[in-house]
Amino acid sequence: MNDLIKNAFSLGLGITVATKEKLESFVNELVAKGEVAPDESKELVAKLIKRGEEQQDDLKRIVRAQLLKLLGELHVATEDDIKRLEQRIDQLEQKSQA
Secondary structure, three states, X not given: OHHHHHXXXXXXXXXXXXXXHHHHHHHHHHHHHOOOOHHHHHHHHHHHHHHHHHHHHHHHXXXXXXXXXXHHHOOOOOHHHHHHHHHHHHXXXXXXXX
Protein backbone atom coordinates (compact mmCIF):
# COMPACT_ATOMS: atom_id res chain seq x y z
CA MET A 1 0.00 0.00 0.00
CA ASN A 2 2.91 2.42 0.58
CA ASP A 3 3.73 2.33 -3.13
CA LEU A 4 0.12 3.04 -3.90
CA ILE A 5 0.12 6.08 -1.61
CA LYS A 6 3.41 7.30 -3.09
CA ASN A 7 2.00 6.94 -6.59
CA ALA A 8 -1.13 8.81 -5.59
CA PHE A 9 0.93 11.58 -4.03
CA SER A 10 2.98 11.82 -7.19
CA LEU A 11 -0.13 12.93 -9.00
CA GLY A 12 0.94 16.32 -7.68
CA LEU A 13 -1.27 19.18 -8.61
CA GLY A 14 -3.91 16.82 -9.94
CA ILE A 15 -4.77 15.96 -6.37
CA THR A 16 -5.24 19.61 -5.45
CA VAL A 17 -8.04 20.00 -7.95
CA ALA A 18 -9.70 16.70 -7.18
CA THR A 19 -12.85 16.87 -5.14
CA LYS A 20 -13.47 14.71 -2.14
CA GLU A 21 -16.08 12.80 -4.11
CA LYS A 22 -13.64 12.02 -6.91
CA LEU A 23 -11.04 10.85 -4.41
CA GLU A 24 -13.58 8.65 -2.66
CA SER A 25 -14.63 7.21 -6.02
CA PHE A 26 -10.98 6.55 -6.93
CA VAL A 27 -10.32 4.83 -3.60
CA ASN A 28 -13.56 2.81 -3.88
CA GLU A 29 -12.35 1.55 -7.25
CA LEU A 30 -9.07 0.51 -5.61
CA VAL A 31 -11.04 -1.30 -2.91
CA ALA A 32 -13.12 -3.07 -5.56
CA LYS A 33 -9.94 -4.15 -7.35
CA GLY A 34 -8.54 -5.43 -4.07
CA GLU A 35 -5.61 -2.97 -4.12
CA VAL A 36 -6.74 -1.32 -0.88
CA ALA A 37 -8.37 -2.95 2.11
CA PRO A 38 -11.87 -1.62 2.84
CA ASP A 39 -10.86 -0.61 6.37
CA GLU A 40 -7.99 1.47 4.96
CA SER A 41 -10.10 3.38 2.44
CA LYS A 42 -11.25 6.22 4.70
CA GLU A 43 -7.72 6.74 5.98
CA LEU A 44 -6.38 6.84 2.42
CA VAL A 45 -9.00 9.39 1.36
CA ALA A 46 -8.14 11.54 4.39
CA LYS A 47 -4.41 11.33 3.56
CA LEU A 48 -5.01 12.25 -0.06
CA ILE A 49 -7.20 15.20 0.89
CA LYS A 50 -4.65 16.42 3.43
CA ARG A 51 -1.83 16.09 0.91
CA GLY A 52 -3.91 17.92 -1.71
CA GLU A 53 -4.56 20.78 0.71
CA GLU A 54 -0.85 20.98 1.54
CA GLN A 55 0.05 21.08 -2.13
CA GLN A 56 -2.57 23.75 -2.73
CA ASP A 57 -1.08 25.86 0.07
CA ASP A 58 2.42 25.35 -1.36
CA LEU A 59 1.22 26.38 -4.80
CA LYS A 60 -0.42 29.52 -3.39
CA ARG A 61 2.83 30.49 -1.64
CA ILE A 62 4.84 29.94 -4.82
CA VAL A 63 2.42 31.92 -6.97
CA ARG A 64 2.29 34.73 -4.41
CA ALA A 65 6.09 34.94 -4.21
CA GLN A 66 6.42 34.98 -7.99
CA LEU A 67 3.69 37.58 -8.33
CA LEU A 68 5.30 39.85 -5.74
CA LYS A 69 8.65 39.45 -7.50
CA LEU A 70 7.08 40.34 -10.84
CA LEU A 71 5.28 43.35 -9.42
CA GLY A 72 8.56 44.53 -7.91
CA GLU A 73 10.36 44.15 -11.23
CA LEU A 74 7.60 46.13 -12.93
CA HIS A 75 7.82 48.81 -10.20
CA VAL A 76 4.11 48.57 -9.43
CA ALA A 77 3.12 50.43 -6.28
CA THR A 78 2.09 48.22 -3.39
CA GLU A 79 -0.67 48.95 -0.91
CA ASP A 80 2.01 49.98 1.61
CA ASP A 81 3.55 52.37 -0.94
CA ILE A 82 0.17 54.00 -1.50
CA LYS A 83 -0.50 54.28 2.25
CA ARG A 84 2.89 55.97 2.76
CA LEU A 85 2.12 58.43 -0.03
CA GLU A 86 -1.31 59.17 1.42
CA GLN A 87 0.26 59.82 4.83
CA ARG A 88 2.87 62.07 3.24
CA ILE A 89 0.14 64.01 1.38
CA ASP A 90 -1.81 64.41 4.63
CA GLN A 91 1.33 65.75 6.37
CA LEU A 92 2.01 68.22 3.55
CA GLU A 93 -1.62 69.40 3.55
CA GLN A 94 -1.46 69.98 7.30
CA LYS A 95 1.78 71.99 6.92
CA SER A 96 0.35 74.09 4.11
CA GLN A 97 -2.77 74.92 6.16
CA ALA A 98 -0.73 76.03 9.15
